[in-house]
Amino acid sequence: MDTTISGPSCKHCLARQHCLSARLEGEALDSYEQLVCFYNVPRQTRLVTRGAPLTQLYSVRQGQFKTETRTPGGASQVTGWYLPGQMLGLDALADAHYVSDAVALCDSAVCAIPYQALMTAMAADPALLGQFHQLVGEELVRRQSAMLMLGSARAPQRMAAFLLELAQQQAKGQEKALRLCMPREDISSYLGLAVESVSRLLSRFRAEGLITVSNRAISLLDVPRLRQLAMPADEEVPL
Amino acid sequence: MDTTISGPSCKHCLARQHCLSARLEGEALDSYEQLVCFYNVPRQTRLVTRGAPLTQLYSVRQGQFKTETRTPGGASQVTGWYLPGQMLGLDALADAHYVSDAVALCDSAVCAIPYQALMTAMAADPALLGQFHQLVGEELVRRQSAMLMLGSARAPQRMAAFLLELAQQQAKGQEKALRLCMPREDISSYLGLAVESVSRLLSRFRAEGLITVSNRAISLLDVPRLRQLAMPADEEVPL
DNA sequence: CGCAAATTTGACATCCCTCAAAATTGGTGG
DNA sequence: CCACCAATTTTGAGGGATGTCAAATTTGCG
Numbered sequence: 001m002d003t004t005i006s007g008p009s010c011k012h013c014l015a016r017q018h019c020l021s022a023r024l025e026g027e028a029l030d031s032y033e034q035l036v037c038f039y040n041v042p043r044q045t046r047l048v049t050r051g052a053p054l055t056q057l058y059s060v061r062q063g064q065f066k067t068e069t070r071t072p073g074g075a076s077q078v079t080g081w082y083l084p085g086q087m088l089g090l091d092a093l094a095d096a097h098y099v100s101d102a103v104a105l106c107d108s109a110v111c112a113i114p115y116q117a118l119m120t121a122m123a124a125d126p127a128l129l130g131q132f133h134q135l136v137g138e139e140l141v142r143r144q145s146a147m148l149m150l151g152s153a154r155a156p157q158r159m160a161a162f163l164l165e166l167a168q169q170q171a172k173g174q175e176k177a178l179r180l181c182m183p184r185e186d187i188s189s190y191l192g193l194a195v196e197s198v199s200r201l202l203s204r205f206r207a208e209g210l211i212t213v214s215n216r217a218i219s220l221l222d223v224p225r226l227r228q229l230a231m232p233a234d235e236e237v238p239l
Numbered sequence: 240m241d242t243t244i245s246g247p248s249c250k251h252c253l254a255r256q257h258c259l260s261a262r263l264e265g266e267a268l269d270s271y272e273q274l275v276c277f278y279n280v281p282r283q284t285r286l287v288t289r290g291a292p293l294t295q296l297y298s299v300r301q302g303q304f305k306t307e308t309r310t311p312g313g314a315s316q317v318t319g320w321y322l323p324g325q326m327l328g329l330d331a332l333a334d335a336h337y338v339s340d341a342v343a344l345c346d347s348a349v350c351a352i353p354y355q356a357l358m359t360a361m362a363a364d365p366a367l368l369g370q371f372h373q374l375v376g377e378e379l380v381r382r383q384s385a386m387l388m389l390g391s392a393r394a395p396q397r398m399a400a401f402l403l404e405l406a407q408q409q410a411k412g413q414e415k416a417l418r419l420c421m422p423r424e425d426i427s428s429y430l431g432l433a434v435e436s437v438s439r440l441l442s443r444f445r446a447e448g449l450i451t452v453s454n455r456a457i458s459l460l461d462v463p464r465l466r467q468l469a470m471p472a473d474e475e476v477p478l
Numbered sequence: 479c480g481c482a483a484a485t486t487t488g489a490c491a492t493c494c495c496t497c498a499a500a501a502t503t504g505g506t507g508g
Numbered sequence: 509c510c511a512c513c514a515a516t517t518t519t520g521a522g523g524g525a526t527g528t529c530a531a532a533t534t535t536g537c538g
Contacts, residue, residue: 069383071391072400073471079383091383093376099383119369123362130358136375137332143382144308144318144330144338150389151431152310155494161311184517192390194495199518215503215517232312394526423485433527438486454485454535 008038008061018085019059020113020135023127032128035121036111041104047088048102054092056112060084063108064181067100068189078190080142081105081182083169087135105181150192153232158191159201160230163211167220180216247300248272257324258298259352259374262366271367274360275350280343286327287341293331295351299323302347303420306339307428317429319381320421322408326374344420389431392471397430398440399469402450406459419455 010021010033021032038061041047047058050069065082079100082088088110091099122129145165149158167178180187188195202218205211210226212219220226249260249272260271277300280286286297289308304321318339321327327349330338361368384404388397406417419426427434441457444450449465451458459465 069387071387071471072469073391075391075471077387077391079386091376091379093372094380095373095376099380119365123365123368126358126362129362133332134334136379137330137334140330140375140379140382141333141338143379143386146386147318147382147389148308148310148316150386151429152314152316183515190390195516196496196518197494200494203518230311232310232314422483434484435486435528436526439526442486 009033013061015059015061015084019061019111020087020128020131023131024125028125028127032121035117036113039110039112041108041110043104043107045104046101047104047110048098048100050098050101052098054089054096054098054115056114057090057092057118058088058102059111059113060086060088061109061111064105065102065108066105066182066186066190067102069100076189078182078186080146081166081169081190087139090136090139093136105186146190153230155191155193155197156201156204157230157232158193159198159205160226162187162191163218163220164223164226164230167223178218178220180218182216247277252300254298254300254323258300258350259326259367259370262370263364267364267366271360274356275352278349278351280347280349282343282346284343285340286343286349287337287339289337289340291337293328293335293337293354295353296329296331296357297327297341298350298352299325299327300348300350303344304341304347305344305421305425305429306341308339315428317421317425319385319429320405320408326378329375329378332375344425385429392469394430394432394436395440395443396469396471397432398437398444399465401426401430402457402459403462403465403469406462417457417459419457421455 010016010019010024010029013019016022021029024032036059041063047065048067060082062084065088066078067080067082067088068076068078070076082102088102089098118128118132122132149161153161163178166180170178184195184198188198191198193201202211202213206213210220210222210229212221249255249258249263249268252258255261260268263271275298280302286304287306299321301323304327305317306319306321306327307315307317309315321341327341328337357371361371388400392400402417405419409417423434423437427437430437432440441450441452445452449459449461449468451460
């Protein structure tokens with residue numbers, strides 16, 4: 001967390017339609033803008049620290065973050081990726097302390113939103129409250145999807161699902177081109193696989209013509225086949 | 240969802256201190272009670288249906304629920320256990336449709352809370368809003384813990400963590416005795432293991448004197464050793 | 479008592495992790 | 509611009525944990 005930028009308004013923000021301000025117009029939007037504070041977050045910077053008391057929530061404006069926590073045994077595990085429009089720090093709602101670290105994967109920018117002020121603003125503005133709950137709900141659903149992936153998908157399915165999800169979120173429509181800011185180790189941690197397995201899977205996908213890999217830049221060549229791969233082989237749709 | 244019971248008030252509810260009404264007193268509590276509706280939910284009943292539009296949230300008063308969703312491939316997977324004080328239906332916040340089924344594992348009771356009315360009540364009462372956000376946050380943290388378990392723990396660790404978590408939640412202090420209302424298949428689904436592995440692990444734990452097993456009734460004999468088992472063997476606490 | 483469902487146990491196959499080493503990449507200084 | 513080094517990534521070989529298949533046993537319930 002470095003430079004404060006006073007300038008950029010929500011109106012020109014690319015993440016606008018997905019972030020907290022999505023449903024706000026006119027005066028409500030103005031007062032929301034007064035609430036938030038813009039920051040640039042250089043690559044590798046830790047924006048949120050596990051265990052620290054909740055003071056701000058963050059809305060990703062630009063760039064890419066990962067969150068990670070520690071297992072009971074002490075090893076760290078990546079729990080999610082955060083792209084423009086998504087909020088960081090929501091798990092601190094439980095007991096007013098952040099549960100995960102949030103680290104910028106590339107040079108990024110966020111809006112910081114003071115939590116207490118947000119609470120009062122939400123009480124006064126149903127649109128804001130509604131949007132907040134939607135974002136929280138999406139966070140719940142994302143984690144649930146991650147659980148499903150980890151609990152029931154084999155390694156190739158996990159990788160395919162990961163690539164598709166990231167491509168979809170990253171481009172929100174334009175897909176295919178995909179810039180992975182994260183090292184293989186982060187991916188392996190997120191997918192619950194060994195680094196070597198991740199590497200092997202990417203090689204295999206490349207050999208099969210599903211993707212092209214040039215270090216951390218990946219293109220999806222055959223999205224339909226990836227989608228098919230992302231489902232478990234066994235097909236059951238009883239009722 | 241069967242009988243409506245007009246009677247039991249929050250004041251005598253065993254789940255009171257953990258549920259939405261936890262921070263409410265006097266008049267605020269009264270108006271909350273007018274909001275909610277009590278139901279008995281017989282064993283095996285589906286209280287929430289995946290895909291249905293969000294109308295109510297539910298607070299478990301008594302008993303035990305599981306939630307389950309379908310993987311992209313169509314197989315169903317158990318995603319969580321819900322005990323008194325916890326809320327069902329929160330993942331519907333994302334797009335106003337429930338994402339999971341919720342099924343009673345034994346005869347249970349819930350409070351149904353109309354979502355729209357709750358929203359307006361929260362806008363008027365900061366205590367209610369705060370408690371709601373705390374419950375949502377706890378839900379996020381639980382799912383994150385589940386992700387950690389599925390992503391980085393071996394089978395014995397998963398089982399140990401599962402037993403400890405359930406025992407802790409179930410008794411909130413008195414531990415040890417543990418009544419599993421769910422079949423092995425649900426456990427295996429939740430832990431991302433085969434049914435046979437679950438059975439083998441329970442047998443092994445029994446043989447090692449960690450627990451006693453009498454079909455679905457389990458007692459934890461050696462909680463400290465289970466705790467130790469629940470952590471991955473590899474110890475790293477860098478920094 | 480008898481049957482279907484759930485659970486346990488056993489044998490074997492397989493996926494993925496571990497260990498090891500080679501190859502590539504990115505950054506730094508000459 | 510190139511050389512060099514650490515970190516990252518890839519590739520290979522082998523073993524262990526857990527899934528799969530099959531059958532025996534127990535439980536729940538009419």
